[in-house]
Amino acid sequence: MEVGKVNSGVQPPLPPRSVDSSPALQVYEIDLQTFPSLNRVKWTCVALNENQAFKMATERIRKNGERMRVANIVFVRELPERRSYEISFDGLLMKWWKDNRGRISNFVLIVGFTVIGSFSTFAYILKWILRGVFGLLSLISEAFLGTLRLVLIRNRPRERKKVVTVAPGSRLLSIADFLCSPISLELTFRPIVRDLRSEYLAALALKRRWKAKWIRVRYLYSFIAAMGLNKLFSLLKEFRSVGR
Amino acid sequence: MSKLKSQFETMGFSQSNLPRLSRKEEFVLATLINSGRELFGLELVEASGGELKRGTVYVTLQRMEEKGFIDSRREARPAPEIGIPLRLYKPTGFGERVFQAYQSRQHLGLKAVPV
Numbered sequence: 001m002e003v004g005k006v007n008s009g010v011q012p013p014l015p016p017r018s019v020d021s022s023p024a025l026q027v028y029e030i031d032l033q034t035f036p037s038l039n040r041v042k043w044t045c046v047a048l049n050e051n052q053a054f055k056m057a058t059e060r061i062r063k064n065g066e067r068m069r070v071a072n073i074v075f076v077r078e079l080p081e082r083r084s085y086e087i088s089f090d091g092l093l094m095k096w097w098k099d100n101r102g103r104i105s106n107f108v109l110i111v112g113f114t115v116i117g118s119f120s121t122f123a124y125i126l127k128w129i130l131r132g133v134f135g136l137l138s139l140i141s142e143a144f145l146g147t148l149r150l151v152l153i154r155n156r157p158r159e160r161k162k163v164v165t166v167a168p169g170s171r172l173l174s175i176a177d178f179l180c181s182p183i184s185l186e187l188t189f190r191p192i193v194r195d196l197r198s199e200y201l202a203a204l205a206l207k208r209r210w211k212a213k214w215i216r217v218r219y220l221y222s223f224i225a226a227m228g229l230n231k232l233f234s235l236l237k238e239f240r241s242v243g244r
Numbered sequence: 245m246s247k248l249k250s251q252f253e254t255m256g257f258s259q260s261n262l263p264r265l266s267r268k269e270e271f272v273l274a275t276l277i278n279s280g281r282e283l284f285g286l287e288l289v290e291a292s293g294g295e296l297k298r299g300t301v302y303v304t305l306q307r308m309e310e311k312g313f314i315d316s317r318r319e320a321r322p323a324p325e326i327g328i329p330l331r332l333y334k335p336t337g338f339g340e341r342v343f344q345a346y347q348s349r350q351h352l353g354l355k356a357v358p359v
Contacts, residue, residue, distance in 0.1 A: 167327075187306040187316070187331070194328040195286045195298065222299030229303040 025079040028053040031072040032061070040071065046079065168200050168216055169193035172223050184230050192223055263311065265346050268304050271295055273313060273335055273343040282332035284319075305333055313339030 025046050030053060032041040043060070047053035050073055057070050169192075176189035196219035203212035265273070275291050276283060285305060289296050296304070308314045319330035335343070 184306065187309060188302040190328050191285050191302050191331050192298070194330065197327065198286070219298065222297070225297070225299030226303050229300060230306075233303065233307060 026053075027076040027079065029074045029076050030054075030057045030070060031074070032057065032068045033071040035067040035069070041068065044076070050075075167197060169196045169219070169223075172196075172220070176223075176227065179227065180230060184234075188226055188230055189223070192219065192226055195219070262345055262349065263313075263342050265313075265342060266304075268296060268300070269308050269313065270343065270346060272301075272304060272308060272333075273339055276314065276333060276335045277340060277343060282317075282334045284330045284332055288333070308339070309333075312336055313342060 025048060027044060027046055028050065030043045030045060032043055033039070034041060043057065045053055045056050047056055053073055054070060057073075061068055061070075173185075173189060173193050176185050180189065196215065199215045199219075200212050203209075203215055271292060272288060275288055279291075283291070285301050286298075288305075289298055289301050305314065305316070309316055313336060314333050315336050316331050316333045319332055321329050
């Protein structure tokens with residue numbers, strides 16, 4: 001092995017290694033001696049250390065099938081340490097801007113921004129136009145569907161509402177039942193309520209709702225008058241019986 | 245005049261025992277006698293032309309029934325019908341005689357006493 005000869009040459013002291021786990025790359029200049037002419041050929045390579053540089057040189061000789069040997073390995077310089085960057089898109093953009101700031105003219109910038117702004121404005125207008133068109137379409141469709149629904153509902157057989165109400169005059173009868181004698185109830189108040197119901201139902205049959213309401217009010221007055229008269233006559237009757 | 249007085253006495257009334265008949269009661273009796281059939285309260289109100297009111301007619305009818313001038317009955321109704329039946333009124337013989345006596349008295353100019 002000719003390694004010993006290689007190392008016997010004068011070499012500058014190696015620079016201190018970086019503390020970084022990734023070793024720094026170094027540039028080596030290798031003297032190659034050809035056979036049988038014994039000429040010297042210089043070859044430069046980048047390797048982590050001398051051994052790797054020697055291996056790289058012998059590998060090159062073997063691949064090329066040349067008749068030569070490594071005469072000397074000279075350290076030239078150390079490459080700057082590799083740095084890893086986490087570059088974001090903004091960072092790249094800024095880097096691109098810094099790198100190309102001088103090349104881009106203001107005119108190009110203005111045109112670019114105008115195009116972008118126009119596009120956004122156009123998109124905004126288009127959005128509202130589409131909204132209007134679709135809104136109109138939805139209105140038309142709703143109106144059509146609403147009409148259709150109305151037609152369907154009108155043509156549908158109607159379901160009668162089950163309304164349970166108290167017959168008019170029922171409360172009046174209960175009041176009279178509470179306040180008056182059974183004879184008065186039978187002879188005075190029940191006929192009044194009977195007339196109320198007959199007139200009320202007759203008005204409803206003619207679809208005169210307000211007339212029916214007015215009949216209820218009028219019979220309420222009649223009921224109160226009858227009640228007052230009934231009580232007055234009972235009182236007078238009582239006075240007479242006491243007087244006799 | 246003497247003929248009317250004799251008619252008044254043949255009815256069994258004198259000036260002292262003639263029952264008192266108010267104007268409304270007289271009107272009710274007249275309507276019932278002239279109709280010749282049983283009437284109910286609302287018919288009497290409609291026939292009165294405003295003389296009788298809906299609120300007072302039944303009180304009047306009750307008083308007249310208590311005095312014996314008129315008689316009432318419930319209308320017979322078929323079985324499925326429900327609700328308050330009509331009450332039909334007709335004059336009694338006493339009521340008719342009192343009415344006739346009052347008619348004669350008006351001609352004689354006599355006054356009635358309360359019963």
